[in-house]
Amino acid sequence: MSTPAVQVRDLHKHYGTKRAVDGLDLTVEQGEIFAVLGPNGAGKTTTVEILEGFRHRDSGEVSVLGIDPRSADRAWRSRVGVVLQSASDHAELTVHEMVATFARYYPSARDADEVIAAVGLTDKAKTRCGQLSGGQRRRLDVALGIVGKPEMLFLDEPTTGFDPEARRSFWDLIESLRDGGTTILLTTHYMDEAERLADRCAVVRDGRVVALDEPSKLGNRARQQAHVRWTVDGRLNEERTTTPSALVAELTARFGGEVPGLEVQRPTLEDVYLELVGEVAP
């Protein structure tokens, strides 16, 4: 197996008396999309910014593409793409000028037009950055993060402020980057985003990873009881079971065909997530 893209061991970082990151462990394999979930203040952004080389840690071991970000040099920066939470700079430049000037900082950048097309901004290429909508601006952020052909891409809450359609096309873009061999670490508040994109996800709480798995298996999700509902004479029946298929087969036999009002519901990623971060689902 190849060396992991990101390796974090026993990471600690405190601000004053607050322990923002408190013994966090993380491994991201090459070529996967890894999502970091967690409530605000859980230590997600601090962790990601330590990985990006923006912040210094108090203790622990960190390696990104085999290099400690603390000693990040230009060569390392050219292999790492960063999409920060928000930026509104260079408002006077057009989208094309902005992407093209960033491309010149990298040893082997992607073609500016190609990147602009990939994020769906081709018809805005000549628009000044300051005139873009929030979602368009966010797509420009992504374009600037990937123009240098990074091997490793960090995305901090990339789709905040997107409409559903923009979000779907953004997801396609991220998947195509992964398929092209880019390792991606993203933080997000959206469970549907993690479910759709992530190969694996980690739930962070109080500066520590409290759960780590594929989205479909997180927090023992696959083995939790499913809710099976159906109606008899307009009355709702509900049964909880770990073997919903068997129950549905039995119901089908009982009704001699279609089961009226049949519904099978597994706990959603959001249910599991809320349980893990210690909030009670309504």
Place this chain on the structure above:
Amino acid sequence: MSATTPAPTTTAAHAASAATSTVRLPSLASMALERTRIELVQFFRIRDAVIFIFAYPIVMLAIFATVFGQDGTRVGPDPGIPFAQYFLPGMVATGVLLSSFQNLAMGIATSRDEGGLKRLRATPMPPTAYFLGKIGSVLVTSLVQTVLLLASAALLFGVDLPSDAARWLTFMWVFLLGTATGAICGVAFSSVPSNGKAASALVTPIVLVLQFISGVFFQYDQLPSWMQTVASLFPLKWLAQGMRSVFLPDWARDIEPSGSWQHGATAAVLAAYLVVGLVVAVKTFQWRRRDDG
């Protein structure tokens, strides 16, 4: 199909791409030039700022020359210096201060606020290229501004510009040193205000006060001596005095408080600000907003 053809090609291509991806980073010079270019593109698109920076010294020169020189009064003993000519050096100096110090102190603070600096920091562009780009663009804008000012002074106010090489040589070093010092001090000062809005509230009064006490708006030798002393602690006074030595007749040194142009002291003070500003800028420069953890 023969097994020999495709395999070696692929291996060679892989080896080549691996080699290029690790070695060839763009040169510092190419990135400094690119930063200069992009800074200039941005500068010239903010029309209000362009008009302000280029027109301010010219408008000020027009007002002061007209107000003070309306009844043909001149500065100094006979034959005297026309007011437009006397104020020209101060306006050149203040123009340099605006396009270097004020422009960068406010511009960088705003860019930091917008997250632009942090994003640049995440790229392989070295910080030196960013600073060289700032200095390069300031040199270009200062030069354009000064040329416009000198042309207006000569064409609109009939100021005789020097014709000997020695004076233009003095102009060159005072201009370059003044611009570089103003730019570096602007970079250093950009970390003082807590955000972009505070920057203009903080920088504008400082620049204004310096203009009043440094002999830009008033005849320097007529200011109270304590004010002259305060002014001599700051670079603008020296920049203005250096420019007076370029644009005023030789005898005008007699109306200087020190009775001389003090070129040595001018170079020393500006260079000291340059060096100290550089050290402070390097030590205190922040790529992130102050509230960003």
